[in-house]
Every structure is written in structure tokens, then in C-alpha cells.
Amino acid sequence: xxxxxxxxxxxxxxxxxxxxxxxxxxxxxxxxxxxxxxxxxxxxxxxxxxxxxxxxxxxxxxxxxxxxxxxxxxxxxxxxxxxxxxxxxxxxxxxxxxxxxxxxxxxxxxxxxxxxxxxxxxxxxxxxxxxxxxxxxxxxxxxxxxxxxxxxxxxxxxxxxxxxxxxxxxxxxxxxxxxxxxxxxxxxxxxxxxxxxxxxxxxxxxxxxxxxxxxxxxxxxxxxxxxxxxxxxxxxxxxxxxxxxxxxxxxxxxxxxxxxxxxxxxxxxxxxxxxxxxxxxx
Numbered sequence: 001x002x003x004x005x006x007x008x009x010x011x012x013x014x015x016x017x018x019x020x021x022x023x024x025x026x027x028x029x030x031x032x033x034x035x036x037x038x039x040x041x042x043x044x045x046x047x048x049x050x051x052x053x054x055x056x057x058x059x060x061x062x063x064x065x066x067x068x069x070x071x072x073x074x075x076x077x078x079x080x081x082x083x084x085x086x087x088x089x090x091x092x093x094x095x096x097x098x099x100x101x102x103x104x105x106x107x108x109x110x111x112x113x114x115x116x117x118x119x120x121x122x123x124x125x126x127x128x129x130x131x132x133x134x135x136x137x138x139x140x141x142x143x144x145x146x147x148x149x150x151x152x153x154x155x156x157x158x159x160x161x162x163x164x165x166x167x168x169x170x171x172x173x174x175x176x177x178x179x180x181x182x183x184x185x186x187x188x189x190x191x192x193x194x195x196x197x198x199x200x201x202x203x204x205x206x207x208x209x210x211x212x213x214x215x216x217x218x219x220x221x222x223x224x225x226x227x228x229x230x231x232x233x234x235x236x237x238x239x240x241x242x243x244x245x246x247x248x249x250x251x252x253x254x255x256x257x258x259x260x261x262x263x264x265x266x267x268x269x270x271x272x273x274x275x276x277x278x279x280x281x282x
Contacts, residue, residue, distance in 0.1 A: 020044070020052070021045070021098050021100060023055060023070060023079045024037045024041060024045060024055055024100050024102075025099070025100045026070055027055045027057050027070065027079070027081040028057055028100065028101045030068065030070065030081065031057045031059055031081065031083045032059070033059045033060070033061060034059060034060055034089075034094070034101075035057045035058065035059040035083070035101065036057065036058060036059075036089075036094050036101040036102050036103050037055060037056070037057060037100060037101065037102045037103070038056045038057060038058040038084075038102075038103050038108070038111055039056035039058075039111060039112070039115065040053070040056065040112070040115070040116075041053075041054070041055040041056050042056070042097075042102050042103050042108050043108065043112060043124055045097045045098065045100060045102050046097055046102070046105065046108070046128065046133070047127070047131065048124040048125075048127045048128050048131075049120065049123070049124045049127070053080075054067075054079075054080040054081065054082050055079060055080070055081050055082070056081075056082045056083075056084070057081060057082065057083045057084075058083075058084055058085070058086050058089060058103070058111075059083065059084075059085055059086070059089070060085070060086060060087075060088075060089035061085040061086075061087075064085075065082065065083065065084045065085075066082075066083050067080060067081065067082050067083070068080075068081050068083070069081070088145070092104070092138075092141070093106075093107040093142075104135075104138060105128055105133050105134060105135070105138070106134070106135060106138035106139045106141065106142040107138075107142050109121075109124075109125060109128070109139075109142075109155060109158065110142045110143075110145065110149065110151065110152065110155045111151070112124065112151075113151030113152070113154040113155035113158060114149075114150040114151030114154075115151070118154070121154070121158065122158065122161075125158050125162075126172070126175045126179075127172070129162065129175075130172070130175055134162075139159050139162075140159075142155070143155065143156050143159055161182075173213050173214075173247050173250055173251075174191070174192075174201055174202075174213055176250050176251065177201070177202065177211070177213050177245070177250055177257075178191070180250065180254050180257055180258050180261075181202075181261075183254070183258075184254075184255075184258035184261075184262070186204075186258060186261050186262060186265070187204055187206060187265070189202035189203055189204045189205075189211065190202070190203050190205060195210075195235060195238050195239075196234065196235075196238060198234065198235060200212060200235055201213050203239065204261075204265060204268075206265075207240065207265050207268035207269050207272060208239045208240035208241065208268050208271075208272070209239065209240065209241050209243070209261070209264050209265050209268045210235055210239045210241065210242045210243070211242075211243055211244075211245070211261065212242065212243070212244040212245075213244070213245050213246075213247070213250060214244065214245075214246065214247070240268040240271050240272070241264055241267065241268050243260065243261070243264055245257055245260075
């Protein structure tokens with residue numbers, strides 16, 4: 001039992017507490033009771049979205065929300081901490097990131113669904129998917145916790161919208177292209193799978209259409225243009241058609257992109273029919 005007037009604290013020994021990760025670790029230690037970093041601060045730890053504001057901490061207990069500040073000797077900069085209790089926080093929902101106690105990814109998105117706008121939530125979810133840290137069984141388990149949970153409906157929709165190929169997309173813009181494919185029912189391409197010595201972005205194997213996506217920032221200069229042109233000409237020998245979209249096209253005109261893909265697929269299917277005609281040389 002602690003003496004009257006005794007106050008539990010976290011102390012930096014040898015060097016000041018500085019940096020976001022150090023602050024998050026100190027916040028969980030100061031909150032005590034198996035606390036973990038949660039909310040936007042946890043999303044920042046996982047690398048899904050930037051957050052430099054208050055550090056939210058959740059602990060497996062009831063009680064009212066309380067705030068405190070990490071400050072005083074040994075702390076490089078003052079940091080606000082918000083602590084809330086949860087009557088349901090099993091060990092399966094807790095893990096560590098960079099050695100810091102934090103909500104696991106599936107439970108974190110259940111919580112984020114209650115606080116983030118739809119676009120910010122979906123962008124963070126896509127980033128997590130592309131990093132390969134979404135666990136299907138954890139997502140389903142947390143989805144079953146939905147009744148009575150704020151944001152549960154939005155979380156279920158988030159999981160439902162998940163494209164099964166998203167884990168293979170190597171860039172954010174590829175994730176947006178997969179979203180267009182799903183929303184406009186274009187047929188589901190294979191993603192970043194080898195064709196010879198190249199790994200094309202998307203291939204619609206039902207008709208032989210290859211779709212490449214890029215941004216001007218990664219294709220500047222004559223050598224870059226030559227490399228892209230050489231790659232594209234080689235790939236054309238393995239498929240019926242190759243088309244390319246820029247970042248701006250995919251972000252700004254989704255319907256146009258979908259329309260072009262659909263038209264090019266129709267052309268490829270017509271070529272397939274011609275190739276299959278009796279007596280036609282391959």
C-alpha cells in the first residue's frame with residue numbers, strides 16, 4: 001500500500017524523455033494498469049496516419065476519462081495524455097509496436113471508426129492493408145463486437161469493402177486503382193504478378209489487358225522514359241493491350257478511368273474471338 005500523499009510517476013534517468021515514441025511509452029507507464037496507446041496516436045505508431053496531438057491511452061477498467069500532462073524534470077516538451085477505460089479489452093486486443101503497448105490493428109480500426117471521417121478512415125485502412133498488417137480473423141472477431149459500440153456499423157462496412165487483392169498493391173495509387181475496379185465491377189485483375197522479368201501493376205487475365213499506373217514524379221528524364229518505353233514494348237508481346245494511367249487521372253476522374261478500362265477489355269475480347277476463328281493463324 002502506498003503512503004498517503006505518495007504519487008506514482010515516470011522518471012527519465014540519464015537523458016530526457018524526447019520523441020513521439022518515448023512520450024507514448026511514458027504515457028502508458030504513467031497511466032498504469034495494462035494501459036495501451038489507442039486512437040489517432042496508435043494509428044501514428046502503426047504508421048497509418050500522422051498525429052502529433054494528445055496521446056490517447058486506454059486501460060482495461062471502467063471509470064471516467066481523465067487527462068494529465070507529461071511534464072516536469074526529465075521531459076523535453078510538455079505532452080497531454082488522455083486516459084479512458086474500457087470494460088472490454090482482452091489480451092488479444094493488445095500488442096506492442098516498437099516495444100510500446102498499443103491496440104492491435106483490428107481493434108484499433110474499430111475505435112477509429114468512431115472518431116475519423118469516412119475518407120480519413122478508409123485511407124488509413126488501405127495503408128494498413130498495403131502494409132500487410134490486417135489479420136482476417138482479428139477483423140472478423142472485432143466485427144462481432146459491434147452491437148452497442150460507437151462506429152461499429154462504419155467498421156463493418158470498412159471490412160466489407162476490403163478488396164482481397166489490396167495486400168498486393170505496392171503503392172497508394174495502386175490501391176486507388178483497385179478501388180475503381182471494385183466500385184465499377186471491372187472484373188478483378190491480378191496485382192504485381194510476374195510476366196517474364198517484369199511485375200506489371202494489373203493484368204485482367206480473362207482478356208489479356210494490362211494496366212499500368214504511375215505518377216510524373218517517378219517518370220521524369222529521358223532515361224526513365226526509355227526504361228518505361230522498353231518495359232511497355234516488351235509487355236505488349238505477352239498481352240493483347242497495355243494502357244497506362246497517371247496519378248491525376250485516377251484521383252480526379254474515376255469514371256473516365258473505369259470507362260476506358262471497360263472499352264479496352266471489350267476490344268481485347270473481340271481480338272480473342274478473332275484469334276479463335278477456324279483457320280486463323282496465331
